[in-house]
Amino acid sequence: MLGRYNERPVDEVADQSILAIDLGGTQIRAAHVSPDLTVSCRRALETHDEEGVEAVIDRICAAARAVREDAQRAGLADPVGIGISSPGPLDPWRGVILATPNLAGWVNIPLAARVEEAVGLPAYLERDTNAAVMGEWRYGAAKGADDVIYVTISTGVGGGLVLDGRPLIGKDGTAGEIGHMTVDIDGPLCGDGQPGHAEAIGSGRAIAREGRALLKRGEAPGLAALAADAEVDAELVARAADAGDAACQRVLDSAWVAIGAMCASLVNALNPEVIVLGGSIGCNRPELPSAIRAEIDRRAFPAPAQRVRLEMTQFAGDVSLIGLLPIVNERMTDPSYAKEHA
Ligand SMILES: [Zn+2]
Structure with a gap:
C-alpha cells in the first residue's frame, strides 16, 4: 500500500x-x-x-x-x-x-x-x-487526536497532516504543502512563481521582503534606524514593529491574516481536532495564536472552528x-x- x-x-x-x-x-x-x-x-x-x-x-x-x-x-x-x-x-x-x-x-x-x-x-x-x-501526534501537543495539522512558520510556511489517525503523504509526497495554498489570487509571487500563496505573505522571507520595500520607499523610520547596522530580516521587521513602527506592524498584521486565512480554510476542508504551531516565527510571536484564532472564528464554519484546538509545539526545534x-x-x-x- x-x-x-x-x-x-x-x-x-x-x-x-x-x-x-x-x-x-x-x-x-x-x-x-x-x-x-x-x-x-x-x-x-x-x-x-x-x-x-x-x-x-x-x-x-x-x-x-x-x-x-x-x-x-x-x-x-x-x-x-x-x-x-x-x-x-x-x-x-x-x-x-x-x-x-x-x-x-x-x-x-x-x-x-x-x-x-x-x-x-x-x-x-x-x-x-x-x-x-509525527512527533507531535505520537508524543507531543496532539497526542491522542485523530485529525492533526502541524503548521510551521519560519523562513517558509509548511505543514504536515494526520487524518483519521493516519499520516497523509499523498501519491507524490506533497500532501501537507499548506504554505502553497492561495490566499490572495492577485497577491505577491511565491518562490515557486505563483501569486498569492500563504507563504508569499506570511513567511519570514515575505516579511523581510516587505520590510525592504518599506525601507526603499522611506516609509518605515523605525526599521530604517535598526537597519543601519543590521540586515533586514523578519526578526528586524518584528523588532521595529514592537518598537512602534506602524508600517512594520501592518506587514506583520497582513502576514498573520494570511496564515489565519490559510488555517481557516484547512479547518473547513479537513475538520482537524488540533492545529500545532511551530517554526522559528511560530514559536516566538506571542500574538500569533490569538491572531490565527480570530481568523478561524471569522472565516471558518462555526462547528469545526469551535472544535479545533490551537497548540504550541511541545518539542520546538x-x-x-x-x-x-x-x-x-x-x-x-x-x-x-x-x-x-x-
Ligand atoms: Zn508557493
Missing part, C-alpha cells in the same frame, strides 16, 4: 533507538534519539550548499558516523536505522530529494541510499514537516528529530519502503 504507514496503535512507543538527521538550508543537525525521546550526542554544522551536493552529502555522512561513535562511547543502544528529514519535495519511498528550493543544485539526489552506504545502517527520508507532525523515531521504526518493517534500491 504505497504511501501508508503500518497500522499500529497510536500509544505504542517506538521501541528502538535511531540516528536522526535534520538537513536544513543553513544547518545540518544529527543526534541519537532514544525510545524515551531523549535526544543526545548532538552534532550541528553549517550546510554550505554553495560548495556543491557532494560536499554536503560528505558532511551529513561524517556527522552521522560521529553521532554513532559518540553513542557507542556513551554506552547508548546502537541505532537500528537512520531517519533524515529535509525540505521537500522529495520521494520518501525511494529516499530521493527531487528538487528543493532551499538547497542549490539538489535535483534527484538519492540521499537515503548514499547515507545508508556510508554509515552501514538502513536510512529513510521524509519531509521535515511530515516528521514534525527537536520536533523533526523526534518525529523520525516512529518513522524509522515503522518503515523498517513496511514493504512500501523495502530497500530494493540499495
